[in-house]
Amino acid sequence: MHAGQLSSMLPSALSGLFVCPDCFKPYKYRKSLTRHLRYECNMEPQQLCKLCPYKAKLRSNLIRHVREKHLQLSGHQLGGQPA
Secondary structure, three states: OOOOHHHHHHHHHOOOOEEEOOOOEOOOOOOHHHHHHHHHHOOOEEOOOOOOOOEEEEEHHHHHHHHHHHHHHHHHHHOOOOO
């Protein structure tokens, strides 16, 4: 499928959704598309983990990474309290 075919499918297949003009990723809410355009689409990750080489485009993804990969291993919760 080439770009012309994809763009002709967008109105019917994704009606009622907000679609990124660069990568065609659909979003239910305009605010989600705005966040995607501002922080994600064609952007390098800006949020760096201090404990490993992991990088994230959104701070919330970095926080989730730290909770799941690092805090569970040490037996602590976010804030330094033992689990």
